[in-house]
Each structure stands twice: as C-alpha cells, then as structure tokens.
Amino acid sequence: MRCPNCGNKVSKVVDSRPSEDGTVIRRRRECLSCGRRFTTYERLGESPLIVLKSDGTSEVYHRDKLIRGIYIACAKRHITPEQINNLVDDLEAELRNRNFTEIKSKDLGDMVLKRLKDLDEVAYIRFASVYKDFKNVEEFSNALKGL
Numbered sequence: 001m002r003c004p005n006c007g008n009k010v011s012k013v014v015d016s017r018p019s020e021d022g023t024v025i026r027r028r029r030e031c032l033s034c035g036r037r038f039t040t041y042e043r044l045g046e047s048p049l050i051v052l053k054s055d056g057t058s059e060v061y062h063r064d065k066l067i068r069g070i071y072i073a074c075a076k077r078h079i080t081p082e083q084i085n086n087l088v089d090d091l092e093a094e095l096r097n098r099n100f101t102e103i104k105s106k107d108l109g110d111m112v113l114k115r116l117k118d119l120d121e122v123a124y125i126r127f128a129s130v131y132k133d134f135k136n137v138e139e140f141s142n143a144l145k146g147l
C-alpha cells in the first residue's frame with residue numbers, strides 16, 4: 001500500500017472494517033513516513049477462504065467470527081480492539097500472501113496463537129484451550145510450559 005502523498009510503502013492500519021457482505025475490507029492507513037492518512041479497499045482473495053473444521057464440516061472464513069473468538073479470549077486483559085484488529089490484519093495478510101483457498105481450523109488457530117503469544121499469555125492460553133481442544137490437564141499444562 002503505497003502512500004499517495006510520499007510514495008512510502010510502510011503504513012500502519014488505524015481502522016479496519018469489512019463491507020456489508022464481508023468480501024472487501026476498508027482500511028484507514030497512516031503513512032509511517034509522512035503521517036498522511038489514506039483509505040484502501042482490500043479484497044480477501046477472489047474466492048472465499050474455506051475453513052475446514054476438525055469434525056469434517058467446513059465453513060466460509062468470517063473475520064467477525066474470528067475477532068469475536070479473540071475478544072472472548074482477551075476478556076478483562078489489557079488488550080485494545082486496535083491490537084486485535086491489527087492481529088487479524090496481520091493474519092489475513094499472511095493468508096493472502098500464501099494464497100490459501102482453504103485452511104484447517106487448527107492451522108488458523110495456530111496462526112492466531114502465534115500472534116497472541118506475543119500479546120498476552122492469559123489470552124493465549126484461553127484461546128488455545130478452545131482451539132486446540134485440550135483433552136486433559138496434562139496437555140493443557142504442556143501448552144503452558146511451551147510459553
């Protein structure tokens with residue numbers, strides 16, 4: 001995303017929201033070089049991303065749904081909505097770069113976890129307990145040791 005003012009390629013996302021049907025994401029960006037704010041419209045791939053669930057069913061990827069899951073994990077932690085948005089922006093950028101058309105829910109969860117780990121350990125554990133579907137206390141404590 002090149003800055004329309006100075007041409008610098010590095011910008012940060014200050015606001016991000018999906019369109020009505022969720023296929024286009026409108027972003028407010030701020031150039032890190034000159035500070036100019038500008039808007040971009042980004043499409044998350046041509047076809048929807050399919051999430052393959054562990055029970056064999058699949059569903060279309062929804063940013064809102066993922067964000068909701070992360071919000072729940074981050075409840076009462078010192079994490080701002082902006083941090084969560086940036087986390088998902090970063091994750092979607094990786095999905096786009098790798099040209100995924102489908103992804104296992106577990107892999108998607110791992111992508112979130114990788115990012116949550118740097119943000120907040122409690123949120124990381126909460127999210128992991130849902131996504132990784134721990135079967136017993138031992139698995140759970142192994143995840144804790146991995147921090």
Ligand SMILES: [Zn+2]
Pocket residue numbers: 003004005006007008031032033034035036
């Ligand atoms: Zn600029």
